[in-house]
Amino acid sequence: MSSLDDLGQKRMLAALVFAGLTVSVMSTLGTPLIPTIADEQHVSLDTAQWMLTVTLLVGAIATPVLGRLGDGPQRRRVLLVTLGSAFAGSVVAATSTRFPQLLAGRALQGVGYGTVPLAIALTREHVTGDRLRSGIAMLSITVAVGAGLGFPVTGLIAQTLDFHAAFWFGAIFAAAAFVSVALAVPRATGEAKRVALDVPGALLLAGGLASLLLGISQGESLGWASAAVVALFAGAAALLAAWVHVELRRDAPLVDLRLVSQRAILGANVAALLLAMGMYIAMSLVNRLMQTPESTGYGFGATLVTTGLMLLPLSLGSLVSQQITRRVIRRYGIGVVLPAGALIVAATLLWLAVAHGRLLDIAIATALLGVGVGCSFAAMPALIVASVPEERTGSATSLNQVLRSVGGALGSAVGVAILAAHHPAATPFPQESGYTIAFLVGAVVCVVTAGLAILLAPRRRPAAVVAPRFELEQELLMEEAAVGAGVGPSVFDGERRR
Template identity: 45%
Template sequence: MTGKRFVPALVYAALAAAIISSLGLLLVPTLAAEFGVSVSTAQWTLTVNLLVGAVATPVLGRLSDGPHKKRILLATLTIIFVGSVLAATAQTFSVILVGRALQGLSYSITPMAIALARRYSPPEKVGPGIAALSVTVATGIGIGYPLTGIIASTFDFRWAFWFAAAFVVSAFVVILVAVPKGPDELGLRRPFDTLGAALLGAGLGMLLLGISEGPRFGWGSPTTIGLLVGAVLVLGAWVWRETSTDHPLIRLDLMRKPDVLLANATGLSMGASMYIGVSVISLVAQAPTSTGFGVGMSLFWAGFVMLPLSIGSQLASRLARAFAHRLSFTVMLPLGALFVTLANLLLVVRHDALPELLAGMFLVGVGIGITFAAMPGLIARGVAAQELGSAVSFNQVLRTIGGSIGAAVAGAVIAAHLAPSGRPASQGIELTFLISATACGLVFLGLATHAVLSVRRARRIAPHDVLHELQELEPHDAVPVGAAERDEVFDAP
C-alpha cells in the first residue's frame, strides 16, 4: 500500500524533469556567445537533448515494466544529476554537449512515473494521478523558461544548471522516501532487446547528424549522403528486428491498427513540423532589433515568451476533454494542426514585435493542447485494454523523435543563412517559420481529408444516426475499454 505522499512525489519528480528538459532552448544564444560557436552549432545542445530523450524513453519505459521500477527511476535521476553538474562546470562546448545529452533522460521520467502510478496507486486514484502527471509536462515548460531566464540573467547561465542539479537531488530524496521498495513481484521478467535499442540510437543519430550538418558538409557530399542512406538502412534493420523478435523494445505491430497509425503519424509529423518554428523563438526574442527580425528582449524577460504556450496548451487540453463526447478525435487532430499552422503564418509575417510573438506562442499552445490531448484517446479506441500502456508510450517516443528532427531542421536552415556577424540572418528566420507553417499545413490537409472521409464512411454505415457522423465505431478486433480507462488514458501526456 502507498501513502498520501506517493502521487505528489511522482508529480514532483515529473515536474523537475519537465523543468530541466526546458533549459536548453532559452540558453542557445547565451551558449553560442559563451563558447564562441555559431548559433547553429549551439542548437545541438537542444537537438542532442531531444535525441537522447527519444532513445531513452522506450528503453527506460521497457525497463520500468520489470521488477526494479524504483531502482531504475533513481538511477535515471542520478544520471540527470551528473549531466546537470557537467553542464554547470563545463569549460568547453563538447563538455556541455555531453551534459545536455545526459539531461535528455529527463524526457523518460514522466512515462516512468505513470508506470509507477498504474502499478501502486489504488484503483480509484489511478486516473486522477495520471491526469496530474500529464499536466506537469505543460506546467514544467511554463515554469522552466521564465525560471531559466531569471536565474541566468541575475547570476550566470551556469547557475541555471546548478539549480537543475539541486532540483534533481530533491526529487531523488522524495522518490527514495515515498515510492515503495522493490522488487515488484508483478513486474515483467523477459529479455531486454539490446540490439533493438542500439539500432534505434544509431539510426536516429545518423539521421539527425545528416540533417543538421548538411549545410556544413554539403547536401551532395558523400558524408551527408552516407549519413542519410545509412540512417535509412539502420532504421530499416531496426524495424525488421522489432517485428521479428519475441521481446521487442517497442511493439510496432500495434501500428497496424488504423486509429493507432493515425495517432502515431500525427505525433511524429506534428512534433517535427511544430518544433521547427518553436526552436527559434528564443533566438528571435533575444536578438537585437537591428538584425531586422529580433525583439531585443533581455534574457530575464525572454523566458516569459513561452508562457502563453503553456497557458494555451492547458486551456485547450481541458476544452478538448470537455468536448470529447461531442467532437470526434479525428476532428480534433486537424483542428489542432490548423492552430499551429496559423501561428507560424502569423510569425512569418510579423515576428519582430512582442504582441505577435506572444499571440503566436498562444496559438501554438492551443494547437498542441488539442492535438496531443486527442491522440491518447484515439489510441485507446483502437487497441485492446492490455495494450494501452505500450501504445501510448510509443506515441510519446514519436513526439520526441519528431521534436528532435524539427530542431535539427531548424539548425540546418539557420546554418545556411548566417549574417557576416555570425548571427542568424533575417531570411533564415523567416524561412524557418515558413517551413514550419508549410509542414503543419500539409499535416492539416492530410488530417482534414481523413476526417472528411471518416464522416462520409460513418454516414454510409449509419445514415440515421447523427452521433456516428462525429464518432466512429469501435474496431471489431479491439477489446472495448471501459469509460474510466478511456478517461485515464485521455489525460496522459
C-alpha cells in the same frame, strides 16, 4: 486494484507530474545558454550546439530501452535510475571546467527523456477512476508546460548569473523529484513477469536514431547534400529497416510493431512526429525573432528574459487546454481532439506568418500554440493506453515520446534551413520573408497532421487486452464518460474485451 488510497493516488500523481516537469525544464537549459557557454568555454557556436545534440541523441536512444524495462515489475526502480541520472548529469555539468565534462553532464541529463513514459506506465498501474484519465493527460503535456516555464527561468539565469547556476538549479529540482517519487510511488507487490530486453533490436534502433538525428542536427552546418550527411541518412534508413525486420521476428521485441500498427496508435504516432515538427518550427523561430535586433525592421531586440517570458503563455495555454479537451470529448468524443489540436497549431502558425510585428501578436500565438499542443498531446497517450495491454504501456508510450523528439529536431532544422535560404550573404540576419515562409510551412505540416489523424482514427473502439484487475477501473471510466466526465467510450470501452 491499486494498493493506494485516494490520498496516496493524489500524492503519487503530484510526484510524477513534478518529475515530468522537472525533466522538461531541464531540457530547456541548453538553448539560451549556448552563446554564454561558447564564450566562457572558448569554443565555437557550432561546437556549443553539441550541448543540445548530445542530450537529444542520448534521450532518443535511452527512452525506448527504459520504456521496455518499464513494462516489467521494476518500473519504479527504472524511473528512479532515470531521475538519478538526470541529477548526476546536472551536477557534472554544474561543476564542469572544460567543455567535454559539460557534454558528459548533458548526456546524462538526456536519460531523463524516458521519465514521462515510465510515469504514465506507473499511473496506469496504481491510479484508478477519473484520476487515471486526468493524470495521463497532465503527464502528457508536461513537455509543453515545462518548456514554457523553463525558458524564462533559464534566460534569467543566463543573463544574471554564471551558466553553472542553471545546472545547479536543475540538480536541485532533479533531487527533489527523485525524493518525491521514492516516497510517493509504492514498490511493486506480488509476482509479475520480468521483461526480456531485446538487445539486437535496441542496438539497431539506437544506431538508426543516432544516424538520423545526427544527420538532421548537422545538416545545416555541413550541408544537406554533403557526403557525411547523405551517408548518415542512408545509414539511418538501413539500420531502421533492419530494426523493423528483426522486431517482426522476435517473440519479445523492444517495440511490438504489430501492436503499434493499430489505427489508433499509428495515428497518434504519426501525429506526434508531425505535430512536434510544427511546434518546434514555431518555438525556434519565435526565439530567434524575439532576439533579432530592431534595426532589421522586424525584430524586437529582446533580452533572454523577455524572450523567455514570451514563451510563458505556452504553459498557460497547455494548462487551459485540459478543460477544453474535457468539453470537446464530452460533446464530440476523443477522436475529434487530435485533429482539432493540430488545426489549432496550424492556425497559430498561420497567425504568426501574417502577424508577428507586435509583442501582443507573439503572446497570443504562443498561448494558442499551448492550447493546440496541449489538446493533441493529451489525446495521444489516451489513444495508446486504450489500445495496448498494461504490460506494454511503457514501450508503446516511449515510442511516441521518441517520435516527438525526432519531430522536434526536424522542425528546428527545417526552420533554420528556410531562414538560411533567405539570408543574403552581405547581411547578418535573414529577411523577414524567411520567417513568413517557415511559419507557413509549419502550418501546412499541421493541416496534413489533422488530415492524417482523421484518416487514421479508429473506425471502431480500440480493442485492447488488459489484466482482469483493471476491468472495474475501466467500468468506472466509461460510466464517467457517459455523463461527460471521462475520456469517452470510444477510448476505453475496448479495454474490457479480451
